[in-house]
Amino acid sequence: MLVDIHNHILPGLDDGAQSMEEAILLATNAVANGVTHIIATPHHLNRKYTNSSAEVKEAVANLYRELFRENIPVKILPGQEIHLTANILDELDNNLLTLANSGKYILIELPNNHIPTNTLEVFYQIQLKGYIPIIAHPERNSVLRRNKQLLYEFVSKGALIQITASSLIGVNGRSLKKYTKVLIKHNLVHFISSDAHHYLERPFLLKKAYQYITKKFSKSHVTYYCENANHVIFGTEFQPLPPICFKKKSSNMN
Numbered sequence: 001m002l003v004d005i006h007n008h009i010l011p012g013l014d015d016g017a018q019s020m021e022e023a024i025l026l027a028t029n030a031v032a033n034g035v036t037h038i039i040a041t042p043h044h045l046n047r048k049y050t051n052s053s054a055e056v057k058e059a060v061a062n063l064y065r066e067l068f069r070e071n072i073p074v075k076i077l078p079g080q081e082i083h084l085t086a087n088i089l090d091e092l093d094n095n096l097l098t099l100a101n102s103g104k105y106i107l108i109e110l111p112n113n114h115i116p117t118n119t120l121e122v123f124y125q126i127q128l129k130g131y132i133p134i135i136a137h138p139e140r141n142s143v144l145r146r147n148k149q150l151l152y153e154f155v156s157k158g159a160l161i162q163i164t165a166s167s168l169i170g171v172n173g174r175s176l177k178k179y180t181k182v183l184i185k186h187n188l189v190h191f192i193s194s195d196a197h198h199y200l201e202r203p204f205l206l207k208k209a210y211q212y213i214t215k216k217f218s219k220s221h222v223t224y225y226c227e228n229a230n231h232v233i234f235g236t237e238f239q240p241l242p243p244i245c246f247k248k249k250s251s252n253m254n
């Protein structure tokens, strides 16, 4: 079982697959990467796209029917990549989809260039309601790139982190590759996923990412990330590795 928890495979809903044909090509690309379960996460509540849970579920059913017809062996499950907005807490119980609709994990996209001041409080409220926030690709946020300690604070307070396969293997530049490696070293990564949008331009790349992790870290890192993603499907909790702080120990005064 290999689960991808973040991608834009559903056709015509956002800037991902634009047609059923493209979605099928992307699904074929997922299968070539060993993926067995795709949690489709179209953008939601960002300035450009709104995709209600009903629309997502219908699109998932349509795509799954086509894949079954084409004999492509991958399961599609519903989800959303939810932009962190002021009304996210009001939307939570009624209109938002947890990943795989399993009632536990919520994929949250932060703005690219700032962190809203109430972010920690919102994450706290999300957890009070029984959900676990997963921060999508922190490497895309300029504040978190500069301030890794802030990411550590989020994780210490119960948030989980997803990084994108393409960032880790260097497709998005050397600095993101270096940054995501540092996050792994500090136990600040819980999921590797594709954020796939297009079968050629932004494909799955999970196989390469896991090969890279095996080489640079260990096979048990790969097992950890795969098992964590399995928990998302089932909506079960797991014990993350303890995050490692970035702050230097205070120097000896003597």
Ligand SMILES: [Fe+2]
Binding pocket: 006, 007, 008, 081, 136, 195
């Ligand atoms: Fe995404």
